[in-house]
Amino acid sequence: MGKVLIAQGGGPTVVINQSMVGAVLAARSYSQVDKVYGALHGVDGIVNENFVDLTDVPASHLEDIAATPASALGSTRSKPDADFCERIFASCEKHDITTFFYVGGNDSSDTVRIVAEEAERRGYPLRCVHIPKTIDNDLMVNDHTPGFGSAARFVASAFAGVNQDNRALKGVYIAVIMGRHAGFLTAAAALARQNPGDGPHLIYVPERVFDRAKFLADIKAMHDKHGRAMVAVSEGIHDETGTPMVVQLAGNAEYDAHGNVQLSGTGALGDQLVQLVKGELGIKRVRSDTFGYLQRSFLGCASDTDQKEAREVGAFAAKTGIEDQLSGSITIHRVGEYAVEYRVTDLLEIAAKTKHMPDHFINEEGNDVTEAFVEYCRPLIGTDMPRSVNLQAPRVDA
């Protein structure tokens, strides 16, 4: 008999509870599992012994939780060092935990790795399994990560709607999208295109150096062509020295607006780019939105594919840790058009590493994605993306 402990870390997603519930329900199905605990607020809850007992929570309630965005157990931004990981281990040992699941991104997988090594070193039989999640889609080995598909669907839905708005009232529109180092989520704006001429017309990801002059020339060209221009930029765009544009543009007295490097939860970059375009191109109607926290939490905008996979990844983690008695990181692999399978990958291959967009997903000019990216991303945003249709009607002679 053993106890299972599960926790959620890092930025929440719309489907992170699917993974938690998938792991809990699967864990409860094993006769060798005595108790299923949840730690509140990630690793902080483990070291503080702040646990809830999920063993007998009705499955119907867990199903409601699974469909609710963000981390029901609470999350944390703590990045445990070796000492902190030792305290995690000590708490697990004290509570007779034999299987530890941590749902999170690359930082969380590094925590799992250190705790697993500590247990190994001490000869304590603790299986440690990392369950992937991140809207940034930046975990190594994985074809994609739970949470990304739903966030991508939000970005695509937002752009598809604003595209119609911008067709009705023309101008330049710039949206700032999450993703400090990886451009996948920004790139997902391309999935909004359903009709010829639909925006976004330009996409800038952090995998390419952001060139202010090129950006302005690109917008001018699109505005000349379409009478409007819709632009998706990643919050992490930076110059050739790696300095984020939000800092670089703030350094210019003309755009001296905010003066901090916090990228999320501020509209600074969007406002700076608006000022830049207005000032340099003399276009009158220039607007920006920063999609912000809505991207990772909006109620009612989940990809059904993402939900199912997040659930299955959790269940697969339970099998891995409890039945197969393995530690590792669960990874998603695409094995057909479209099908996936789940594998156990060595934590060393995932922990504290970042996957970037491959070159063949970004166009030559560095201002858009390729069709290969669109094909890659399309199944991830779900099977029932709403349509956006442009009116086709004959002109009347004046």
Add this chain to the structure above:
Amino acid sequence: MGKVLIAQGGGPTVVINQSMVGAVLAARSYSQVDKVYGALHGVDGIVNENFVDLTDVPASHLEDIAATPASALGSTRSKPDADFCERIFASCEKHDITTFFYVGGNDSSDTVRIVAEEAERRGYPLRCVHIPKTIDNDLMVNDHTPGFGSAARFVASAFAGVNQDNRALKGVYIAVIMGRHAGFLTAAAALARQNPGDGPHLIYVPERVFDRAKFLADIKAMHDKHGRAMVAVSEGIHDETGTPMVVQLAGNAEYDAHGNVQLSGTGALGDQLVQLVKGELGIKRVRSDTFGYLQRSFLGCASDTDQKEAREVGAFAAKTGIEDQLSGSITIHRVGEYAVEYRVTDLLEIAAKTKHMPDHFINEEGNDVTEAFVEYCRPLIGTDMPRSVNLQAPRVDA
């Protein structure tokens, strides 16, 4: 036999095409209607004789358009003066238009009023019908306006999701919501509350003077109580002199960020309020989002109630102008819990006027809405609002 002309004006909504399609399909069903024209980009399209012929566009295509956000015929921000209205009238006369439908807000209804008076004065038989739309919900006489319910659903869905995100990673969260003079849409954030303690914990509308010191004290109290605080503010909040806070806060050198009075399409106000809270209360994690254009255009977040009513308002306008041979503004009236009926109201009662939130919708302290507002708003956001559920599980003894 006569020709019908329809146009769409002002800021788009998610259901403005429902009204257009409702009017077009109903108009086509009358034997006395010869042609149904659409003007491109509102009144600009009328004076430029920029028309499309909607008479034979397949109904199935129109149904796709109805389900697509924003103004399929294009919109305009032009506010016609008397001279411009005369040109509108002249274009209608030239093209033998006998019924003119204009879907828009209070400015658009004023245009309809002037054109109707011009036709009357000249003895030309032109029926002019204003079809209401605005996410601001600020048209006189109407219980509510098409477009508001879907935008309110967006705001409620966003807050319900971010509420869970903020429970997982605690801090102060401030969302800036559209509505320069009327606070209905900001107030709709209250519909996000599904569980005890759910945010928003504070709501500030432009119907009340915004007091910086009170705002800070309110946030401190909520943060002390909940360990977090979620705040909804209207973009139009202003001090006792009527100066918008985005201007007032920018006047302070410390927050000198933007320096313009444009309220939408900028993250300035949110960023200023974040700096204010951080600086004055010393709370570390303070974030803001500006919901921006997504509120009025997001693909896939329409209220079914709003969609139906927007469609019916369009059809009722066709009956009013074509069958009943009347000019006027179509208005929505609540006649049960929950049912509505449509009436024809004198354009003078609607044109260029703004409805504000009534006192009984705002709490005594001016920092929240009342239960009366929640009851008023609930049916408008649709019948199938997704649930947001908080985990209930027993604590484990440490």
